[in-house]
Amino acid sequence: MLETLMLSRIQFAANISFHILFPTITIALSWFLVYFKIRFDQTQHPVWMRAYRFWVKIFALTFAIGVVTGITMSFQFGTNWPGFMEKVGNIAGPLLGYEVLTAFFLEASFLGIMLFGIKRVPPKIHTLSTIIVAIGTSLSAFWILALNSWMQTPTGFEMRDGVAFPVDWLDIIFNPSFPYRLSHMLIASGLTAAFLIAGVSAYRLLKGDDKRAPKLTLKISLTVAMLLTPLQAFVGDLHGLNTLEHQPQKIAAMEGVWHTEKSAPLLLFAIVDEEKRTNHFELGLPGIASLILTHDINGEIKGLNEFEGNHPPVAPVFYAFRIMIGIGVLMLLISWLAGIKLWRQKTLSPWLLKAIVAMTFSGWIATLAGWYVTEIGRQPWLVTGVLTVKEAATDIAAGNVAFSLALYLIIYVIVMAAYLHTLFTMAKRAIEIEDFDAEPTAATNTQELHHV
Amino acid sequence: MFEQTTLAVVFVGLMGLSVLLYAILDGYDLGVGMLLPLKNDSECDSMIASIGPFWDANETWLVMAVGLLLIAFPLAHSIVFKALYLPTLLLLISLIMRGIAFDFRVKAPFSHKPTWNLMFKLGSLLAALSQGYMLGMYIMGFEQSVAAVLFSLLSALGVTAAYCLIGAAWLVMKTEHTLQRKAINWTKKSLIGCFIGVVAVSFINPLVNPDVFKTWLSNDNAWLILPLPILCFALFVIGFRKIKQLSELTHDDHCWQPFVITVAIFTLCFSGLAISFFPYIVPGQLTIWQAVAAPEALNFILWGAIIVIPTIIGYTIFSYRVFWGKVTELTYY
Numbered sequence: 001m002l003e004t005l006m007l008s009r010i011q012f013a014a015n016i017s018f019h020i021l022f023p024t025i026t027i028a029l030s031w032f033l034v035y036f037k038i039r040f041d042q043t044q045h046p047v048w049m050r051a052y053r054f055w056v057k058i059f060a061l062t063f064a065i066g067v068v069t070g071i072t073m074s075f076q077f078g079t080n081w082p083g084f085m086e087k088v089g090n091i092a093g094p095l096l097g098y099e100v101l102t103a104f105f106l107e108a109s110f111l112g113i114m115l116f117g118i119k120r121v122p123p124k125i126h127t128l129s130t131i132i133v134a135i136g137t138s139l140s141a142f143w144i145l146a147l148n149s150w151m152q153t154p155t156g157f158e159m160r161d162g163v164a165f166p167v168d169w170l171d172i173i174f175n176p177s178f179p180y181r182l183s184h185m186l187i188a189s190g191l192t193a194a195f196l197i198a199g200v201s202a203y204r205l206l207k208g209d210d211k212r213a214p215k216l217t218l219k220i221s222l223t224v225a226m227l228l229t230p231l232q233a234f235v236g237d238l239h240g241l242n243t244l245e246h247q248p249q250k251i252a253a254m255e256g257v258w259h260t261e262k263s264a265p266l267l268l269f270a271i272v273d274e275e276k277r278t279n280h281f282e283l284g285l286p287g288i289a290s291l292i293l294t295h296d297i298n299g300e301i302k303g304l305n306e307f308e309g310n311h312p313p314v315a316p317v318f319y320a321f322r323i324m325i326g327i328g329v330l331m332l333l334i335s336w337l338a339g340i341k342l343w344r345q346k347t348l349s350p351w352l353l354k355a356i357v358a359m360t361f362s363g364w365i366a367t368l369a370g371w372y373v374t375e376i377g378r379q380p381w382l383v384t385g386v387l388t389v390k391e392a393a394t395d396i397a398a399g400n401v402a403f404s405l406a407l408y409l410i411i412y413v414i415v416m417a418a419y420l421h422t423l424f425t426m427a428k429r430a431i432e433i434e435d436f437d438a439e440p441t442a443a444t445n446t447q448e449l450h451h452v
Numbered sequence: 453m454f455e456q457t458t459l460a461v462v463f464v465g466l467m468g469l470s471v472l473l474y475a476i477l478d479g480y481d482l483g484v485g486m487l488l489p490l491k492n493d494s495e496c497d498s499m500i501a502s503i504g505p506f507w508d509a510n511e512t513w514l515v516m517a518v519g520l521l522l523i524a525f526p527l528a529h530s531i532v533f534k535a536l537y538l539p540t541l542l543l544l545i546s547l548i549m550r551g552i553a554f555d556f557r558v559k560a561p562f563s564h565k566p567t568w569n570l571m572f573k574l575g576s577l578l579a580a581l582s583q584g585y586m587l588g589m590y591i592m593g594f595e596q597s598v599a600a601v602l603f604s605l606l607s608a609l610g611v612t613a614a615y616c617l618i619g620a621a622w623l624v625m626k627t628e629h630t631l632q633r634k635a636i637n638w639t640k641k642s643l644i645g646c647f648i649g650v651v652a653v654s655f656i657n658p659l660v661n662p663d664v665f666k667t668w669l670s671n672d673n674a675w676l677i678l679p680l681p682i683l684c685f686a687l688f689v690i691g692f693r694k695i696k697q698l699s700e701l702t703h704d705d706h707c708w709q710p711f712v713i714t715v716a717i718f719t720l721c722f723s724g725l726a727i728s729f730f731p732y733i734v735p736g737q738l739t740i741w742q743a744v745a746a747p748e749a750l751n752f753i754l755w756g757a758i759i760v761i762p763t764i765i766g767y768t769i770f771s772y773r774v775f776w777g778k779v780t781e782l783t784y785y
Binding site: 057060061063064065067068069070071072074075077078079082085086089090091093094096097098100101102104105106108109110111112113115116117120121163165166169394396400403404407408411415418421422425426 | 504505506508509511512514515516518519520521522523524526527529530532533534537538540541544545547548549550551552554555556559560561745746748749750752753756757760761764767768771774775
């Protein structure tokens with residue numbers, strides 16, 4: 001029988017992993033919608049409205065799942081991690097509070113107008129509502145990443161009788177890792193949405209959709225991906241340097257460096273052996289890890305042995321980091337390959353379209369892998385140097401947590417299956433009908449128009 | 453900068469406001485969900501269309517209320533939700549099922565629509581029942597006894613009836629013709645259920661909680677608060693009369709009355725409960741002054757709240773005005 005602590009950890013990881021998938025899409029998808037809507041307002045060309053309408057439905061679906069799966073979190077802080085609020089609640093509380101106050105209500109209220117109000121408000125107000133929803137989703141990322149970054153690199157507080165008290169809120173919000181983590185996550189969201197749009201658009205083209213909208217959205221999303229992939233590599237590098245400064249043990253785990261070494265290799269592959277504290281079957285580029293992290297091929301990287309007993313489990317961090325990087329490289333290659341072809345030849349060969357379809361959810365995998373690197377990499381700390389995960393755990397019965405965890409997992413499987421199935425059903429439906437000329441006509445599939 | 457003692461009162465007030473707004477707002481959309489006539493697809497569409505633009509923001513008041521409890525009274529948050537771990541789980545699962553059913557019912561393959569409608573209805577029902585059960589356990593001070601469970605089950609039914617009532621009253625206001633007739637009938641039935649629930653809770657609460665008994669009956673200032681139940685009783689009587697009138701009327705000018713009366717009943721019942729337990733945040737265990745967080749944290753969030761909450765209320769009103777009047781078919785176009 002697993003104990004309460006482990007079950008609570010798995011449950012929180014399951015809750016937050018599942019939840020993050022949906023905001024990761026909506027944060028950036030909302031800005032794509034803003035772009036489609038503004039282009040429609042400017043040109044009055046129906047193709048922009050078609051693109052908007054198709055993607056706003058997917059946005060609505062994704063957003064709803066994000067909202068309802070997120071509610072669980074606000075309950076779990078108290079039930080499963082009471083020590084968290086006891087010790088750092090004075091800091092975490094207001095940051096969460098500002099997220100609800102400034103972001104949740106904003107996005108939820110204007111979402112109604114954005115989704116269903118297009119005929120009830122003037123076009124300008126509708127576009128404005130779309131912009132406000134986008135701002136709301138980004139603000140929500142701002143606050144939650146401020147809190148997460150503070151937990152990684154806490155500043156601006158003092159400890160009195162074992163409890164953290166805020167001293168300087170600007171220091172707390174703009175803590176050392178925050179700018180990097182926020183930009184890294186926002187770009188990740190941009191890439192996730194770009195590849196989702198590209199993947200579904202490519203799917204429609206492959207299935208014989210010869211309308212303009214999917215071609216247009218494919219081109220736009222690939223262009224965005226072409227711009228964001230190198231930018232993400234650059235920001236990710238900065239983020240890594242920042243982590244090296246503040247959480248060197250995380251970097252050591254990511255790079256699989258056990259002994260402090262100069263001219264450390266960049267390991268492309270290795271089997272991590274935590275028991276013997278070494279790696280097997282290493283395949284690496286000599287000196288490159290040192291070069292990347294210290295900008296000196298002979299630079300020194302501190303090994304895990306210097307942090308013995310106080311560093312994260314190495315294997316998950318090491319492998320997750322490689323998954324993230326691997327997908328990042330794939331994204332870069334495919335977006336540039338397909339993007340250049342599309343700009344030059346106006347069309348893509350089926351194998352390239354299939355490759356893009358295969359990449360539809362690549363953003364999800366990379367984002368999750370990245371979060372596992374940073375979150376597992378923070379262990380054993382919950383708040384670095386202030387509170388360990390163990391100290392924050394609850395005392396409720398393990399059976400209760402096991403039950404709730406099982407129930408969540410069942411629900412998640414159902415929701416995910418329904419989501420994926422529905423996404424492609426909607427794509428197929430869009431192939432068959434042209435849903436917007438000027439005004440919907442009686443000839444169009446009426447069921448399609450009954451969207452609630 | 454406010455003192456800690458003042459902050460405790462301010463924040464319990466804000467939290468109370470959020471809980472009340474949640475009960476009213478999500479109450480009506482949960483109620484509409486529970487009342488869905490599964491056999492009649494077009495009525496399901498109209499009913500869900502009436503809550504479509506709002507349910508998301510309505511549910512945010514729950515996050516707000518729970519968030520305020522977490523921020524301002526972290527210790528109470530932990531005690532309350534640890535004691536209510538399983539009912540909370542049921543509530544969360546049902547809110548998830550309901551939220552996704554709302555979107556899937558029209559976006560999934562059409563053959564699945566009846567299943568998602570059922571899911572929406574069941575999710576709404578379970579959410580209402582679990583909230584009522586949690587309220588009951590809260591009133592009973594999380595006592596683990598057969599009596600407490602029975603009382604909580606009664607409370608679960610009462611809250612469910614109350615949400616049906618406000619949902620039905622919402623539909624009377626937002627719909628027309630046959631559906632409106634049906635809604636009037638639902639309002640009548642749930643008004644009876646709700647009345648029984650309110651009376652039962654009002655009698656049992658002071659009997660099981662000596663402090664509550666003292667507040668209402670043996671306090672020198674009791675005459676100040678006694679008008680509350682009397683007014684509530686009067687509102688029920690007016691509610692019954694109005695609904696009878698409405699079912700005979702041919703014009704639609706008074707369709708908003710049941711909803712407004714129900715909101716007033718909700719507000720009075722909530723105030724009654726709040727008065728019963730103040731200053732306790734966990735009945736019989738913890739007062740707001742014992743549980744309140746540090747003033748540094750609360751002052752920081754309060755300034756934001758003072759600016760933002762009126763803004764939220766402002767754009768909420770704007771959103772209701774945009775969708776004012778009888779429900780029309782809800783489309784993205």
